[in-house]
Amino acid sequence: GDAARxxxxxxxxxxxxxxxGNSTTAEFPRIAGQHEDYLxxxxxxxxxxxxxxxxxxxxxxxxxxxxxxxxSAWFASQKGLYFKR
Amino acid sequence: GDAARxxxxxxxxxxxxxxxGNSTTAEFPRIAGQHEDYLxxxxxxxxxxxxxxxxxxxxxxxxxxxxxxxxSAWFASQKGLYFKR
Numbered sequence: 001g002d003a004a005r006x007x008x009x010x011x012x013x014x015x016x017x018x019x020x021g022n023s024t025t026a027e028f029p030r031i032a033g034q035h036e037d038y039l040x041x042x043x044x045x046x047x048x049x050x051x052x053x054x055x056x057x058x059x060x061x062x063x064x065x066x067x068x069x070x071x072s073a074w075f076a077s078q079k080g081l082y083f084k085r
Numbered sequence: 086g087d088a089a090r091x092x093x094x095x096x097x098x099x100x101x102x103x104x105x106g107n108s109t110t111a112e113f114p115r116i117a118g119q120h121e122d123y124l125x126x127x128x129x130x131x132x133x134x135x136x137x138x139x140x141x142x143x144x145x146x147x148x149x150x151x152x153x154x155x156x157s158a159w160f161a162s163q164k165g166l167y168f169k170r
Contacts, residue, residue, distance in 0.1 A: 027122075
C-alpha cells in the first residue's frame with residue numbers, strides 16, 4: 001500500500017489508535033509497526049464481519065481495498081514505541 | 086502480572102509470536118510492547134470465546150487467570166522492534 005496516502009486518510013483511526021498508531025490507552029491496541037499484511041487482513045476481516053468489533057465494523061464500512069492497503073502500509077511503517085514498565 | 090513467570094511459560098506462544106513477541110511472519114501478530122491490559126483482555130476473550138480464533142482457542146484452554154496476567158506482562162514489557170520497510 002501507499003503509506004503516504006494512508007497517512008492522509010488516517011485521521012479517524014488516529015482518534016483511538018494514536019497519530020502514529022501508538023495508542024496510549026489499553027482499550028485500543030497499538031498498531032504501530034504491526035505487520036502490514038496482518039493489519040490488512042484484520043481490516044478486511046472486520047469489513048467482511050469475519051472479525052467482530054462494533055467500533056471497527058463502523059470504521060471500515062467506508063474503506064475500500066485501496067484505503068485498507070494504504071492505511072496498513074502507513075501504520076506498519078511506524079516505529080513501535082517501547083514504554084519502560 | 087509477573088513478567089518473569091510469564092517468560093517461563095511463554096514457550097508455546099513464542100512458537101508463533103516469536104521469543105520476544107516480534108513475530109517475523111505476517112500471519113501472527115506482533116505482541117511485543119502491546120498494552121498489557123489489551124493482551125490480557127484479548128487472552129481472556131479468546132478463553133471465553135468472545136474473541137474467536139481457532140489457533141488461539143486451543144492455546145488459551147490450559148491458561149488460568151494468573152498465566153494470562155503473567156504472559157501479558159511479559160510480552161507487554163518487550164521492545165516493539167521496528168523493521169525498515
